Amino acid sequence: MTANLVSGVLQMLLVGAGAPLLLGVVRTLKARLVGRRGPDPWQPYADLRKLLAKEAVVSATTSWIFQVTPYVLAATMLTAALIVPALVARPALGFAGGAIFLMYLFLLGTFFLALAGLDAGSAFGGMGSSREAAVAALAEPTAIVAIFALALRAETTDLGGIVRRFAEDPGAAANPGHLLAFAAFFIVMLAETGRLPVDNPATHLELTMIHEAMILEYSGRYLALVEWAAAMKLFLFMTLLANLFVPWGVPAEVTPLSLLVGLLALAAKLTLLAAVLAVTETAVAKLRLFRVPELLAGSFALAVLAVASVFLVR
Amino acid sequence: MALLAYGTAAVFGLVAGTLGVAGALGHAWTLRVPWLVPLTGLELAMDPLSGFFLALVGAVTVPVSIYAMAYARHDRRGRLAFLAFIAAMAAVPLAANVMTFALAWELMSLASYSLVLHDRDAEESVRAAWVYAVMTHAGLACLLAGMLLLGAWTGSLRFADWRAAAPLLSPGARGLAFLALALGFAGKAGVIPLHVWLPVAHPAAPSHVSALMSGVMIKLGVYGLLRAGLDWLGPGPAWWGIVVILAGSVSALVGVLYALVDHDLKRLLAFHSIENVGIILIGAGAGMLFRQAGLGALAVLGVAAALYHTANHAAFKALLFLGAGAVVRGTGTRNMEEMGGLIKRMPWTAACFLVGSVAISGLPPLNGFVSEWLTFQALLQNARIPSPEVNLVFALAIAALALTGGLAAACFVKAFGITFLALPRSGAAAAAHEAPAAMRAGMVALGAACVALGLGPTLLVPVLFAVAAPLAGSPAPPVVTGWVALSLPGEFARLSTLGAAAALVAGLLIPLALLRLLGAERRWRVYETWGCGRLVQTARMEYTATAFANPFKRVFDFFYRPVRRLEVEVHPESRFFVQKITYENPTRSVFEEWLYQPALEALRVAAHRVRALQSGSANLYLVYILAALLLMLVLA
Numbered sequence: 028m029t030a031n032l033v034s035g036v037l038q039m040l041l042v043g044a045g046a047p048l049l050l051g052v053v054r055t056l057k058a059r060l061v062g063r064r065g066p067d068p069w070q071p072y073a074d075l076r077k078l079l080a081k082e083a084v085v086s087a088t089t090s091w092i093f094q095v096t097p098y099v100l101a102a103t104m105l106t107a108a109l110i111v112p113a114l115v116a117r118p119a120l121g122f123a124g125g126a127i128f129l130m131y132l133f134l135l136g137t138f139f140l141a142l143a144g145l146d147a148g149s150a151f152g153g154m155g156s157s158r159e160a161a162v163a164a165l166a167e168p169t170a171i172v173a174i175f176a177l178a179l180r181a182e183t184t185d186l187g188g189i190v191r192r193f194a195e196d197p198g199a200a201a202n203p204g205h206l207l208a209f210a211a212f213f214i215v216m217l218a219e220t221g222r223l224p225v226d227n228p229a230t231h232l233e234l235t236m237i238h239e240a241m242i243l244e245y246s247g248r249y250l251a252l253v254e255w256a257a258a259m260k261l262f263l264f265m266t267l268l269a270n271l272f273v274p275w276g277v278p279a280e281v282t283p284l285s286l287l288v289g290l291l292a293l294a295a296k297l298t299l300l301a302a303v304l305a306v307t308e309t310a311v312a313k314l315r316l317f318r319v320p321e322l323l324a325g326s327f328a329l330a331v332l333a334v335a336s337v338f339l340v341r
Numbered sequence: 342m343a344l345l346a347y348g349t350a351a352v353f354g355l356v357a358g359t360l361g362v363a364g365a366l367g368h369a370w371t372l373r374v375p376w377l378v379p380l381t382g383l384e385l386a387m388d389p390l391s392g393f394f395l396a397l398v399g400a401v402t403v404p405v406s407i408y409a410m411a412y413a414r415h416d417r418r419g420r421l422a423f424l425a426f427i428a429a430m431a432a433v434p435l436a437a438n439v440m441t442f443a444l445a446w447e448l449m450s451l452a453s454y455s456l457v458l459h460d461r462d463a464e465e466s467v468r469a470a471w472v473y474a475v476m477t478h479a480g481l482a483c484l485l486a487g488m489l490l491l492g493a494w495t496g497s498l499r500f501a502d503w504r505a506a507a508p509l510l511s512p513g514a515r516g517l518a519f520l521a522l523a524l525g526f527a528g529k530a531g532v533i534p535l536h537v538w539l540p541v542a543h544p545a546a547p548s549h550v551s552a553l554m555s556g557v558m559i560k561l562g563v564y565g566l567l568r569a570g571l572d573w574l575g576p577g578p579a580w581w582g583i584v585v586i587l588a589g590s591v592s593a594l595v596g597v598l599y600a601l602v603d604h605d606l607k608r609l610l611a612f613h614s615i616e617n618v619g620i621i622l623i624g625a626g627a628g629m630l631f632r633q634a635g636l637g638a639l640a641v642l643g644v645a646a647a648l649y650h651t652a653n654h655a656a657f658k659a660l661l662f663l664g665a666g667a668v669v670r671g672t673g674t675r676n677m678e679e680m681g682g683l684i685k686r687m688p689w690t691a692a693c694f695l696v697g698s699v700a701i702s703g704l705p706p707l708n709g710f711v712s713e714w715l716t717f718q719a720l721l722q723n724a725r726i727p728s729p730e731v732n733l734v735f736a737l738a739i740a741a742l743a744l745t746g747g748l749a750a751a752c753f754v755k756a757f758g759i760t761f762l763a764l765p766r767s768g769a770a771a772a773a774h775e776a777p778a779a780m781r782a783g784m785v786a787l788g789a790a791c792v793a794l795g796l797g798p799t800l801l802v803p804v805l806f807a808v809a810a811p812l813a814g815s816p817a818p819p820v821v822t823g824w825v826a827l828s829l830p831g832e833f834a835r836l837s838t839l840g841a842a843a844a845l846v847a848g849l850l851i852p853l854a855l856l857r858l859l860g861a862e863r864r865w866r867v868y869e870t871w872g873c874g875r876l877v878q879t880a881r882m883e884y885t886a887t888a889f890a891n892p893f894k895r896v897f898d899f900f901y902r903p904v905r906r907l908e909v910e911v912h913p914e915s916r917f918f919v920q921k922i923t924y925e926n927p928t929r930s931v932f933e934e935w936l937y938q939p940a941l942e943a944l945r946v947a948a949h950r951v952r953a954l955q956s957g958s959a960n961l962y963l964v965y966i967l968a969a970l971l972l973m974l975v976l977a
Contacts, residue, residue, distance in 0.1 A: 039851075079856070083865040088764055088878065090684040102848030109844055123840040127714050128705055132841075134750050135704040141754040145884065147870045148681075148763030153884020156758065160751035161892035167750075168743035175739060179724055184717075184834040244870065248861045252852055320896040331740045338724065338732035 030281040035109050035119030037286065042108035042266075046258035047071035049265065049297060056305035071258060075251050083247030086147040096143035097245070097252035103136035104259035113266045114289040116190045116277045125184040126174045130167055133219065136256065137163045144241035155240030158316065162225060162237060165323035166218040169211055169330045176208040176333035177271060186271070194274040204336035207329045209272050214326035216268055218319070220261040223308040225319050235313065262297075265304070269296035344410055346420040350427055351406035357431045358399025364392020365808055371437065378440045381498050386437035389808040390572070393648060394434035394564045400790070401556045401659050402427050408663050408783030409549040411776070412670065416547070419456055426452035426553065433561050439488045439498040446484070450477045453558060456550040457542045469538075469545035476538035480528030484565075487521030490514075491573070503573045515574055519581055522569040530562030530618045533592040534932045540599070543611035544675060548666020551607060555614045556659035560651050563621055567644070570625075571812040576632045583734050586626025590741035593619030597748045598900060601755070601893045602928055604677045604886040606665045609756055610658065613701060616745060617654040621647045623738050624716045627723070628813060630735075634726045637815020642829065643719040644809035645802065650712035652801075653794055657700040657709060660787035664694035667780055668760060671773035677886045679767035680760045686773045691761045693784040698757045700791040702750040706842040708794035713746060715802075718834050748893075755889045764880040796838050799827050887926075894928070901928035 051068035058065020085093065109120035110129045137159065144156035178184045180199055181192035193200045218225040221238035230236065242253050270277050276292025278285035314322060364370075364387040375382035387395075413419065429449035436442035454477070458470035492498045494514055495506035507515060528535040539559070543551045570581055596616030603609045628643030667690040668683060669675055684691040700707040720742065723735035765771040775781075794801070806817035820827060827836045870878050894901055906925040912918035954965075 079859055079861040082862055084868050085865055086870040087867050088682075088870050090762060092684070092762065098849050098852055101852040102845050105848040105851055106841070106844040120840060120844055122835040123837045123844070124705070124710075124714055125834050127717050128710075128836075128841060131703060131705050131710055131713075131746070134702070134747070135699070138699070138702060138704060138750050138754060141751075142758050142762065145754070145758035145889075146762045148878065148880070148883045149870045149872060150882050150884060151873075153763075153889065156754065157884060157889040157892055160754050160889075161896065164747035164751040164893075165744075165896075167747040168740070171743045171746075172740055175721060179721060182724075184721060247865065248856055248863075251861070252856075317892075317895055320892070324896075327740070327744070331736065334736045334739060335733060338729050338736065 031117075031119040034115045034117070034281050034286075038111070038113050038115075038118065039105055039108045041113060041290070042111075042259055042262055043105065043255075046255070046262035047075060049262050049301060050258045052298070053261075053301045053305055056302060057308055060305055060309045071254075075255060078246075078251035078254070079248055081247045083249055085249075086149075086244055088148045089143075089146045089244070092139070093143050093146040093244070094249070096139045097249045097256070099139045100136045100256040101252050101259075103132050104256045104263065107132050107263050108259070110186060111263050111266055112187045112190045112270050112277055113293060114278075114286055115281055116187045116194070116274075116279045117281075118187050121185055121187045126178060126186055126189075127171065127184060129186065130171045130174070133170075133260070134163065134167050136260075137167075140241060140253075143244075147244040149244065151236075151240045151243050155237055155243070158237045159241050162218050162319065162323065165320060165327060166215045169323065169327045170215045170219070172327070172330035172334055173208040173211040173215065174271070176204050176330065176337060179334065179337040180204070186267075190270055190274040190277050191279055194277065200272075200274075202336070202340055204333040204340065205272070207333035207336065209268075211326040211330035211333065212268055212272070214322060214329075216264040217307070218323060220264055221257070222261075222304065224311045224314045225322070227313050235316070265297055265300050266293065269293065269300055343414045343416075343420065346424065347406045347410045347413070350409070350424055351403050353424075353427060353431075354399045354402030354406060356399070357427075358396050358403065360387075361392045361394070361396030361399050365389050365396055365804065366392070367807070368392070378444060381438045381440045383441050384437040384499065385432070385435040385441065386501070387435060388811070390564070390567065390812065391434040393652075393805075393808050394561065395431060397560060397652060397655050398427065398430045398434075398557050401553060401655050404783040404786040404790075405549050405552050405556075405659060405663070406783075407786070408552075408666075408780050411779035412549055412666060413547060416459075419459060419547070419550075422452045422455040423550070426456060426550075430553070430557055430561065434564055437500050439492060439500075442500075443481075443485065443488070447481060449558065449561070450481065453542075453546075453550070453554055457546045459545070459547050459550070463545075465541075466545045469541040473538045473542040476528055476535065480525045480535070482525075483521050483528070484525030487518050487525065487569075490521065491518050494518075500568075500573055504575070507573060508575045512578065515577065516581075519569060519574055519577060522573075523566060523581075523584070526562045526565035526569065527588065528562070530559050530566065530622075531592075531615045532562075532588050532618060532622065533595045533615065534936055536592070536596070536615045537932065537937060539615060540603075540608045540611045543614070543662075544605060544607035548607070548662050548669065551610075551666070552659040552662035555611065555662055556655040559614060559618060560655060563618065563625070563647070563651055566622070567625060567647070567812060570629055571632065571644070571814075576814060577629070579630060579633050579728075579731060582626050582629030582633055583731070584626075585622050585629055586734060586738050589619045589622025589624075589626055590738045591619070592616065593623065593745040594741050594748075597745050597752060598893075598897055599930075601748060601752045602890045602901060604759075604890075605675045606668060606677050606680075606756065606760060607662070607675050609677075609752070610661050610665060613661075613749070613752070614654075614658060616749065617650065617658065617701070620713065620716060620742065620745065621650045621654070623647075623742055624650060624712075624719060627716070627719045627735070627738070628809070630723075630726065630731060631719075632813050632815075634728075634731075636725055637813055638818035639719065639722050639725065640813035641806050641809045641815060641817055642715070642722070644812050645805040646712060646715035646719050648805045648808060649715055649798075649801070650709075653700070653708040653712045653791075656787055656790040656794055657697045657707075660693060660697040660784060660791060661701065663780070663784050663787065664690050664697060667776035667784070668694075668773075670776065672767075672769045674767070674769060677756070677759045680765070680770045681763050681767075681880060681883065682761075682765035682770060683773055684761040686765075686771075687761075687775045689781045690776055690784065693781075693788045694761065695757060696788040696791055698753040700795070702753045703746050704750065706795050706838040706845065708791050711795055711798045711836070711838060713742070714836055715798075716742060718829055751893070755886055759884075759886040759889060763883050764878070766880045766883065766885075796842060798836060798838060802827055894926070900931070902931070903928050
């Protein structure tokens with residue numbers, strides 16, 4: 028009970044406070060890769076502080092949905108921080124429904140954000156909502172099925188259980204299904220967090236935006252919450268990728284020493300992943316919008332193959 | 342009078358619900374009145390499964406009747422049919438022999454037919470009622486064929502006797518009986534490709550009737566499938582379960598895909614009923630396959646997941662249809678493209694519809710999430726069946742269910758967002774008014790049911806396990822439940838929507854506290870929507886439902902096969918002066934083009950051929966009579 032409480036609070040702190048830094052690191056790395064000096068990794072914190080100091084402007088067309096959504100979004104990400112095995116392999120809210128709960132929680136956030144995009148009645152918001160809904164409708168199922176490929180081998184849908192199972196028995200992870208699921212999940216991470224080649228986080232060009240178009244009406248503290256939640260989503264997805272597929276260094280028990288080990292291991296894995304993400308984003312161009320579903324359909328097929336391979340390659 | 346009729350209905354629902362709950366908890370009884378019905382007499386029997394479905398009928402009838410007190414107040418016709426409809430629906434799960442069942446089933450179909458034919462002057466209603474009558478009687482023909490075959494083979498028309506006699510029949514006979522019964526029940530449940538009546542009949546009926554038809558009546562088809570496949574005919578071979586699970590997967594996907602591109606609010610909901618029946622059948626099919634493989638505990642899980650989703654769908658679909666009824670009453674249209682901005686004019690309806698939308702999308706912590714979670718868990722345990730073919734069927738079902746969840750959420754972003762948010766797209770929507778108190782009460786009650794079913798799996802799942810146990814042919818496995826969490830047998834997974842809800846509430850409070858702690862700027866200003874330099878904002882600049890659904894239309898164009906028609910009328914002097922542009926981009930139904938149209942065409946050709954017999958000559962008819970007489974004599 029106390030261990031749960033401690034690990035829960037620590038994970039929430041880690042995700043909430045660490046997410047902007049991870050985003051900053053990815054941005055800095057990307058800038059260096061294309062030969063720019065780029066901003067300081069701590070820049071996202073300064074951005075958030077700036078937004079918090081600004082007055083919010085709310086469209087007269089909007090309803091309460093628009094104002095509630097940033098809080099709902101932050102709430103889903105903070106709850107997700109209690110389910111993802113980030114520091115410990117026994118996350119505090121692991122009993123609440125495991126992998127399926129986590130993915131539907133992300134979908135809950137997307138659902139409200141897409142509604143908020145429609146709420147102001149501008150064509151940009153609607154365009155962003157429609158596109159985001161289309162991307163999420165294909166990406167969420169892929170993520171669920173990819174995790175199921177692991178869950179079926181680990182014989183549990185508890186995320187912590189999957190991590191513990193593969194950490195104990197690395198041999199079980201050495202199969203083609205794992206590789207397929209990893210590839211599918213990586214593509215989903217790019218799509219769900221609005222990265223290249225699905226969406227370009229650095230542009231405000233109307234016709235190519237997805238996420239940015241949807242949140243165009245937000246300002247002030249609302250925008251700060253939305254940006255923070257987006258950073259947390261990136262952090263959570265990268266943590267999932269790191270700890271589910273490379274389950275070593277995630278302690279099963281909560282002691283000061285083990286937590287420190289978990290933190291260091293996670294930091295190392297996330298830095299590596301951030302570098303991979305930066306290289307990927309530098310190397311690929313943004314896809315045309317209607318090519319994106321082809322990419323996602325491909326990743327969905329990979330995930331389904333990963334599940335099928337569990338039965339075929341026992 | 343309206344109050345009296347719908348008050349009676351509500352009391353009836355209350356009684357039926359109480360009886361049903363008692364039955365589901367194990368209070369069994371039988372009732373025989375030998376003189377009332379020809380051949381076999383009236384016979385009713387209560388067992389847990391009947392009790393569950395009776396409770397469902399009762400529980401949905403009560404809020405729907407309260408809603409109808411205001412909604413159908415001035416509608417004189419249809420009160421008697423409404424009462425007959427709910428009485429017949431209550432009788433169907435209790436019927437214990439073929440005659441009782443057939444009477445109740447047919448009364449249910451006829452009463453709902455007359456309710457669909459609510460507006461006799463509207464061509465749409467007449468056509469809808471016609472399609473419905475044809476489909477439901479084709480289904481009845483299949484059912485009677487199956488039941489009479491079984492009656493002839495087992496020598497009894499009582500369902501209780503079938504249980505003992507069916508396992509002794511040859512596999513071919515049982516398979517034939519199963520197919521006939523399954524076709525009949527699947528037609529009523531709206532399983533693809535027997536679904537064609539659903540999207541025409543539901544929108545044509547008044548909304549309180551749509552709520553009952555979609556929330557309860559199609560579930561009685563599910564009831565029949567469970568009875569036939571797991572009870573009357575005993576555990577069948579693996580192909581029964583495979584057929585059910587594949588039919589469920591296809592229905593779930595196709596239903597949601599059609600809903601995505603349909604912008605008639607009630608027809609959209611009707612397509613979602615097809616989707617949800619598909620999800621129910623995925624759970625039921627998993628239960629059948631587990632039972633066939635001898636995994637009793639998992640069979641219980643599969644069937645219980647199907648039952649949970651049945652109850653959930655009854656709650657949120659009834660809620661959504663009632664909400665749609667309030668919207669249609671307020672705006673006078675079912676076309677979503679003429680709605681918008683209703684959240685400000687109809688705040689109660691909007692809030693209730695939002696609850697229903699979140700629930701049907703399977704989002705936590707509401708009820709749709711619980712049953713989808715249970716269904717996923719049942720599917721994921723399939724690795725214990727040592728047969729790769731069956732495993733692959735399960736893998737397909739997992740993929741279909743996951744994809745359905747994502748698409749359903751997108752569809753309800755459209756349904757809620759276009760209907761209730763932004764600026765009104767027509768004068769009628771701008772002048773919309775909130776529903777009266779009785780209608781709001783009905784919706785709020787169903788919304789509360791969605792929340793309660795979402796937070797209460799720890800109480801409900803053990804009951805459903807007990808209901809499912811006789812069907813699975815195994816004692817209910819112990820579910821470890823505390824107040825908070827539910828552990829499935831085998832330590833596979835745990836679920837706690839209470840914990841999830843608590844975390845979400847805490848998650849809402851943390852940013853509130855954090856913003857205050859960080860000293861965030863609290864001033865806010867109301868201003869117009871940013872518009873890239875345009876002067877005034879009008880509803881014509883908003884995204885429409887068609888535009889919202891367009892990415893899906895393009896992604897799944899192999900399925901929708903959209904046709905593009907563009908007509909541009911130009912001025913005779915120059916083609917640069919455009920006078921009128923007509924653009925259409927309709928989709929084409931695979932099932933109507935490839936299944937129903939050829940079938941109807943064949944029927945017409947056959948009828949044409951047969952007409953040759955009917956020449957109008959009396960002499961020829963006398964020859965027919967003579968020939969028939971001689972044939973009878975020879976055969977006798």
